[in-house]
Amino acid sequence: MAHESSYVPGNFVEKWIDDRLPIIRWSKEHLMDYPTPKNLNYWWTFGAILAFMLAVQIITGIVLAMHYTPQIGLAFDSVEHIRRDVNGGRIIQSVHATGASMFFAAMYIHMFRGLYFGSYKAPREVIWILGVLLFVLVVTTAFMGYVLPWGQMSFWAATVITNIVGAIPVIGTPILELLRGGFAVDNATLNRFFSLHYLLPFVIAAVVALHIWALHVPGNNNPIGVEVKSSRETVPFHPYYTMKDLFAVVVFCIPFAWFAFFAPDILGHPDNYIMANSQVTPAHIVPEWYFLPFYAILRAIDFNILFIDSKLGGVIFFAGAILVLFVVPWLDTSKVRSGTFRPIFKWFFWLFIANFVFLTWLGSAPAEGIYVLLSKVATAYYFIYFLIVLPLLGRFETPRPLPTSISEAVLAKHESPVTAQPVTASH
């Protein structure tokens, strides 16, 4: 939100710094006085939770890298060494490993929040696109991180996922060998994945900065989706939302701590405690839970589509499931942002969420029998939601009347039992 800074340097030193590097002015504008809609609910705290999780992953990751060895003969043992011998290593390793799951949980909620409240609509398209880009970067980073312990699941995840690239006609195989640094996943692959797994979090941090920069131009969306009309509808980010976010982070840390301290392996697979063996594939390989919906989509395409064989078809749908998110701002034709005021949209949205959870479950089921058929149905709805429902609903749906302002919506909510009295918004 374009606004003049009210910052006045407090003393000689601040004045001297402000004339040379206005970092205190900048911090005050963007971290403290930044005007934030006063009606944000707890779904809006997941941005701060994600920033916290990125910091947790970077700090624990840097520490783990001091003890880890990216070499196929030593990698598996070095992770066991961290868990058994390194001081506090058991907790640091489990915070990092379960932290990935908590990161994805927060990210999915953050994305669904955006989808429900129409946060991707003009003028916030770039915020959304950067967010989808962040999702792709985090997926890539998490995948490479999962390979590092060099267990059976690590190895076969690396094999299966890099093979996806091999489905591209003509250039697929050369690119595959370029990615792996060999004809199969081997030491060269492990080494480069370690290098990139260390690099990408910093790239993510940079894109997060752009994401927040883009957010601070139009300002936050809010639960009613009506733009802020006056400064009386906003509160300064600090202390109002710093405290609210901090409280949310603390609550979020309760399940996180439970996983890290008491159930570090509950979301993992026993097979990953067997060292990687390129000669034997585990009987039932499953990715980590946060990749399962997309894995189910990949497996659902087991038939040829015209000249496209089933393997390439699966890859196209897999990639398409993520790429379609980039164009959501232009697929949704409704002028109303918030799903709260869209009676029919709500049904399709919650069906989409249920379908996404269903795809997660299907991704963990074996690729046989009824599961294959159900995966196809669920995959179809995933794409129908974005490509048919969102474009058409905007034309046919009659939205409920919107409040004229945030203030009106807030007052209506709190004073509705006493509507007999005229609302005098003079205080």
Added chain:
Amino acid sequence: MATQSNPALQDAPQAGRRDFLYIATAAVGAVGVAGAVWPLINQLNPDASVLALASIEFDLSGIATGQSVTIKWRGLPVFVRNRTPEEVAAALAVPMSDLKDPQTDQERTKAGHEQWLIMIANCTHLGCIPVGESGEFGGWACPCHGSQFDTAGRIRKGPAPTNLVVPPYEFISDTLVQIG
């Protein structure tokens, strides 16, 4: 800048020459950057030590009829199976019209050594290793995504697009085979 304050310069014939200089400089710069970037990408390709293992010899004499072994070639697992006469007969009996990727059994083995089936063990779908002597077709079945192969390693059912790959190999003697 001085050039902006002098409109005569912008309209002068030199403008075309100056554009050419800009484009030529940028082009040379782009080629230079590409030349510097290529080694940084090419280092990702399989290195000399990986390529050096391109050819191996393997002794078949220890493998009994009906037995399979998995060996390693170029880092890839390779199935070597001494097929039973029933398996060979079953493979020969399959009509071409039943196959997604039509190939005769003779095309997948060497003349005079039809019992030996040698192929890369990675499923042509996404690279898992199928389990031998299983599935509906008596050959291999992939645990990952459900592809099924017959006794000649040909794809019969499931998402794999092609038959299991037969690597280049030849028989040096009746019991010695060279792969690669």
